[in-house]
Amino acid sequence: MTRPLLEISRLGVEVPIHDRRIPIVEDLSLMISAGEVLALVGESGCGKSMTALAIMRLVPKPLRIASGSEITFDGRPLLELSVPEMRAMRGDSISMIFQDPMSSLNPVRTVGDQVTEVIALHDHRVSRAEARKRTIALFERTGIPEPAARYDAYPHQLSGGLKQRVMIAMALIMQPRLLIADEPTTALDVTVQAQILELLRELQREFQTAILLITHDLGVVNELADRVAVMYGGRIAEEAERVDLLTTSRHPYTKGLLASIPHVDRRHADLTEIPGVVPVPGEGPMGCRFATRCPIAFAPCQDERPPAVDLGSNHCAWCHAVAKEVAAS
Amino acid sequence: MVGYIISNIAVVALLIGFVVVARAIRSSRMWSDAARNLWRRRPFAIVFVGVFVVIALLDSVAWISAPAAMAGVGDQVAASKPRSIIDRLFAPETFRETSYSAPLADLGFYDKQRLSYPGAHLLGTDILGNDVLYRTFKGVRVALLIGGLTSLIVIPIALAFGISAGYFGGRIDDGVFFVMTVLASVPSLLLLIALIMVLGTGTLQVCVALGVTSWVSFCRITRGETLKIREAEYIQSAKALGVSDWRIIQRHVLPNLIHLVVITFALLFTGLVLSETILSYLGVGVQGSWGQMIDQARDELSRTPVIWWNIAGASVALFTLVLCVNLIADALRDITDPRTRREQS
Numbered sequence: 001m002t003r004p005l006l007e008i009s010r011l012g013v014e015v016p017i018h019d020r021r022i023p024i025v026e027d028l029s030l031m032i033s034a035g036e037v038l039a040l041v042g043e044s045g046c047g048k049s050m051t052a053l054a055i056m057r058l059v060p061k062p063l064r065i066a067s068g069s070e071i072t073f074d075g076r077p078l079l080e081l082s083v084p085e086m087r088a089m090r091g092d093s094i095s096m097i098f099q100d101p102m103s104s105l106n107p108v109r110t111v112g113d114q115v116t117e118v119i120a121l122h123d124h125r126v127s128r129a130e131a132r133k134r135t136i137a138l139f140e141r142t143g144i145p146e147p148a149a150r151y152d153a154y155p156h157q158l159s160g161g162l163k164q165r166v167m168i169a170m171a172l173i174m175q176p177r178l179l180i181a182d183e184p185t186t187a188l189d190v191t192v193q194a195q196i197l198e199l200l201r202e203l204q205r206e207f208q209t210a211i212l213l214i215t216h217d218l219g220v221v222n223e224l225a226d227r228v229a230v231m232y233g234g235r236i237a238e239e240a241e242r243v244d245l246l247t248t249s250r251h252p253y254t255k256g257l258l259a260s261i262p263h264v265d266r267r268h269a270d271l272t273e274i275p276g277v278v279p280v281p282g283e284g285p286m287g288c289r290f291a292t293r294c295p296i297a298f299a300p301c302q303d304e305r306p307p308a309v310d311l312g313s314n315h316c317a318w319c320h321a322v323a324k325e326v327a328a329s
Numbered sequence: 330m331v332g333y334i335i336s337n338i339a340v341v342a343l344l345i346g347f348v349v350v351a352r353a354i355r356s357s358r359m360w361s362d363a364a365r366n367l368w369r370r371r372p373f374a375i376v377f378v379g380v381f382v383v384i385a386l387l388d389s390v391a392w393i394s395a396p397a398a399m400a401g402v403g404d405q406v407a408a409s410k411p412r413s414i415i416d417r418l419f420a421p422e423t424f425r426e427t428s429y430s431a432p433l434a435d436l437g438f439y440d441k442q443r444l445s446y447p448g449a450h451l452l453g454t455d456i457l458g459n460d461v462l463y464r465t466f467k468g469v470r471v472a473l474l475i476g477g478l479t480s481l482i483v484i485p486i487a488l489a490f491g492i493s494a495g496y497f498g499g500r501i502d503d504g505v506f507f508v509m510t511v512l513a514s515v516p517s518l519l520l521l522i523a524l525i526m527v528l529g530t531g532t533l534q535v536c537v538a539l540g541v542t543s544w545v546s547f548c549r550i551t552r553g554e555t556l557k558i559r560e561a562e563y564i565q566s567a568k569a570l571g572v573s574d575w576r577i578i579q580r581h582v583l584p585n586l587i588h589l590v591v592i593t594f595a596l597l598f599t600g601l602v603l604s605e606t607i608l609s610y611l612g613v614g615v616q617g618s619w620g621q622m623i624d625q626a627r628d629e630l631s632r633t634p635v636i637w638w639n640i641a642g643a644s645v646a647l648f649t650l651v652l653c654v655n656l657i658a659d660a661l662r663d664i665t666d667p668r669t670r671r672e673q674s
Contacts, residue, residue: 056569061498091570098569103562108584117580118570152358170570180569 004031005210006055006073006178012066013050013059013234015281022282024050024063026234034177037204037211039221039242041257042231043278048214051231052180055212056096057086074177092122095171099183101163105155111166112136112151118173138169143199161192168199175207182214197223218261222246227314230254233279233289240315250309250325251317253290288320296321333391333411340389363664370660374653381469381650388415388470419463426450426458432638453638455625465642468619472650474532475539475605475615476598482540483547483597484590490544491551492578492586496559505552509545517542521604525613532615535608539601547593551586558585588665595658599651606647619643 013025025047032038040048053059055071057078071078073094078086090096098104106114115138116131126134132151139147142165155163164184171179184200185193201224204211213224221228221242228246229239230253238251249255256274276293285291291301298320306318309326354360368375391413426445429438435447444450452461494505512520524538558564559582567577609620626639 058565058568087571087573089571090568091572096566096569098562098566100562104566106563106567106581106585108587109580117572121571121576154359167566170566 003075005034005036006030006032006071006212008051008055009070009072011051011054011069011071013047013054013063014066015063017282020282021066023066024234024281025054028231028234028236030229030236030239032178032210032212035204035208035210037213037224037226039213039215039225039228040231041215041218041221041228043216045278045281046231047234048231049182052096052182052212052214055180056090056094088122091118091171091176092174093176094178094180095174095176096180096182097164097167097171097184100187101160101167102187104167105163107155110152110154111158111163112139112153115139115166115170115173118170122174135169135173138173139166142166142169142172142203143195144169160188161195164188164192164196165199168196168203172203172207172209176209178210178212179204180212180214183216184213185220186215186217193220194223200224218246218257230257233284234281235289236318237290238315238317238319240311241313244313244315248315250311250315250322251319252294252296252321254317256293256295288318294321333413336389336391340386343386363661366664367657367660370664371657374656377649377653378657381473381653384415384466385470385473387418388413388467390414391416415463415466419460419466421459421463424449424460424463426454428454428458429456429636430454430458432461438636452642455639456629461638461642464617464622465619465646467617468622468643468646469650471532471615471618472602472605472647475536475618476601478533478536479539479543479601480594480597482536483544484594486540487544487547487551488583488586488590491548492555492582494548495552495555496574496578496582502552505548509548512542512545518607521608522611522613525608530613530615535605535613535615539604543597543601543604547597550589550593554586554589555582558582588662591665592658592662595654595661599654602647602651619647623647 008028008030011025011028011030012023014021014023016022028047028051030038030040030051040051042048050059050063054065054069055073055078057065059065065079069079073089078089081089105111112132112135115135116128119126119131119134136147136151139150144150144162144165150158150162150166155166158166164187168184181200185196188196197220200211203209204224211224213220215221225242227240228242230237230245230251232253238245238249238254240249245254246258249258253274260272260274262271274293279285279289279292285302287304288294288297288301288306291297294301301320304320306320307323309317309319309322311317311322311326354364391411393409393411424446426437427442428440430436430444430450430453431438432451432453433448434444434450434453436443438453450460450462452465454460455464490505490508494502521538521542524541525535528534528538564577564581567581572580605614605618606620606623608614609618609624612624614620614624620643622643623640626636626643629636629639
């Protein structure tokens with residue numbers, strides 16, 4: 001087995017309140033191989049964006065990464081790098097695109113200028129003219145019409161879809177090995193969403209970039225992901241290959257999520273939902289975080305951490321019920 | 330006595346600076362558009378301010394003539410002083426009367442004697458017979474100097490403190506905020522007068538005193554705006570792409586504050602010119618300012634027949650300058666604010 005590109009183990013993100021430490025992300029372990037697309041799926045507030053920011057070491061104050069966390073990228077321990085070393089990694093080896101292209105570009109500078117800035121930051125040998133040429137070439141590759149003219153455009157002169165293309169170009173200009181995409185299509189029109197996903201997939205194949213895709217949209221997962229990790233309440237609930245997860249999911253939370261996708265062919269049917277609300281960080285059950293909303297919760301769920309149940313072929317679920325089923329069979 | 334040499338150097342520096350800025354504006358599409366837009370909106374205000382600037386520059390270029398060339402002037406003390414182009418144009422040593430005369434009058438105001446220069450004093454003469462237009466022109470340089478020099482002191486201080494407080498937060502923010510609160514809790518006029526008492530009443534000293542007392546409000550605005558910009562996604566995005574803090578401040582925060590700097594510069598400028606008037610009224614102003622003219626002229630208004638031209642000369646000049654700068658600032662804000670800038674293509 002090849003060494004994974006990114007390995008996260010026992011990652012915790014916590015917020016200190018008085019003398020308590022409230023976990024936002026708990027004991028999270030993940031692996032991404034080179035060129036792989038891993039989707040991190042979960043409801044709002046489940047800690048998926050914090051996981052992404054923790055990889056970039058950009059967790060906003062007062063939140064912090066818990067001691068004992070380990071993130072290894074290409075054999076280098078990210079959490080032990082010095083600040084300048086980490087800064088040199090960002091945008092060069094690991095890049096990130098954010099949810100809202102409308103506000104992710106500086107309104108007072110031309111978009112081309114903002115992309116070439118990234119080149120200038122990471123490679124001092126590139127001349128301005130060369131950087132401009134490379135930017136325009138990548139603009140063209142990301143499907144921006146009239147790339148040379150768009151180079152000198154200000155963000156307000158571009159549509160949302162074009163801005164997201166610029167953001168993608170900005171993130172990929174240094175050909176990073178890992179791209180973190182935090183809900184890249186959430187703020188876009190549905191038609192534009194499909195185009196952007198298509199573009200991401202093409203570029204991912206072309207550049208062999210691994211992608212950590214953060215989303216709450218299972219449609220997006222189906223379009224793009226190789227492997228899926230479902231997060232709930234700051235922990236991973238289930239992890240599997242895309243097809244396995246979408247067809248033979250075992251964790252009751254994943255099943256609930258899949259069941260709540262609305263179907264066009266079932267008219268007038270009520271929308272299925274998972275009853276209850278996401279537990280507030282620091283509250284909720286000590287055992288399985290999903291215990292309060294789980295339809296099949298039983299005795300140990302409230303108090304005991306669920307074990308990892310290996311279901312073969314990279315499929316793993318953290319659930320007492322699944323463990324019991326597997327033991328019975 | 331070396332003051333006039335510094336002044337000459339400053340004029341050269343200003344002219345070079347003007348050329349550099351003009352070229353920079355021409356090379357940037359955004360700023361040349363803004364400049365054209367501004368000219369279209371406020372042609373008169375720009376022309377008036379331009380005239381003021383030209384007068385101030387003409388009054389700033391000075392040199393000492395050889396004694397022989399001053400033979401006809403008479404006043405030997407004045408002859409050994411550096412004289413500016415405005416001084417040379419008006420020749421105040423000879424172009425004067427004995428006392429008051431009304432604008433364009435042929436006879437003196439009280440003695441009804443024929444004037445030395447009948448019909449030549451556009452704004453009349455003051456109690457000592459000085460030409461009021463000349464005094465008004467001399468006030469232009471003082472006003473621009475006070476506004477400009479103080480803004481040059483205030484803006485860098487306020488930007489440095491405001492941005493670092495807003496961007497880094499924590500201890501730095503606490504420190505800056507403490508200083509601001511302390512300064513804001515002292516009545517500013519009192520502090521101003523106390524500082525001038527300590528520093529002295531020269532132009533530079535008054536500028537420093539005004540600077541110390543007036544950076545707080547701009548600093549507070551800068552801090553607030555930086556706090557807001559810091560949370561913007563494009564700052565997050567820049568960080569995620571490996572941009573350093575210093576570069577983020579330089580390339581992302583500052584450009585988003587420029588419109589604030591422009592508008593604050595203009596408001597500060599007019600505010601400072603006006604505060605100098607008040608200082609003059611209290612007797613601690615700068616020599617030769619409009620404030621001083623107004624102060625000296627205030628009891629002339631109660632005479633019958635009224636002597637109005639002294640106060641009118643200074644007030645109209647003051648009013649015109651302040652109004653024009655404010656109009657330009659207002660238009661500039663509309664043009665440069667990224668939020669009000671309209672789609673143009």
